[in-house]
Amino acid sequence: MTDVATLAGRLQQRAGEDLYDRIFVRDLILDCHIGVYEEEKGVTQKVGFSVEAAVAPDVASRHDQIAEVPSYDNLVEAVHATLAEGHINLVETMAEHIADQILDDKRIVWVRVRIDKLERGPGAVGVEIVRPRGAGRHSVL
Structure with missing residues (x-):
């Protein structure tokens, strides 16, 4: 059985997640060199590409x-910079590269890349x- 304190903590955590402003680009369609x-x-x-970042x-x-x-233009630039790297085999690798570039901006708390x-x-x-x-190379020092 879950106690009241545990439930309150979960609700507070969820409410805190909703306090972030978010920037996004959705359904950006581009021609890419991708595939294994x-x-x-x-x-x-x-x-x-759909990219969302919490500020x-x-x-x-x-x-x-x-x-x-941070601007949604930064999200689009991260996608284009990743594509400029040339052929990428895996979509997972492509997503990681995009996320890494966006997280280079210290004002971003988290990023979602689809x-x-x-x-x-x-x-x-x-x-x-x-x-x-x-997480990863963007660990807080």
Whole structure:
């Protein structure tokens, strides 16, 4: 049986997650060099990207200036920079590279990257990852 204190802690944690402002880009469709199979090499495929990032609570635009806050443009730039690396075999690797670039901005608390390969079967297939600050190479010192 779960006690009241445990339930209250879970509710507080969930409420805290909702306090973050989020920036996002959804359904960005680009031609990519992606895939591990021979038939995927040397050709492009249509791939969909949806990226969401939570902004630290103390980050705000005090003077109505874009430089004061992370922008959805930063998310799009991270996708394009990853694609500029050339052919990537795995969508998981592509998602990690995008997440790493976004988490380079210390104002980002966590990032969610979803990649859909739109031409690889009946419907979309892909991967979605969520990476918090403090995981992997973005550990808090």
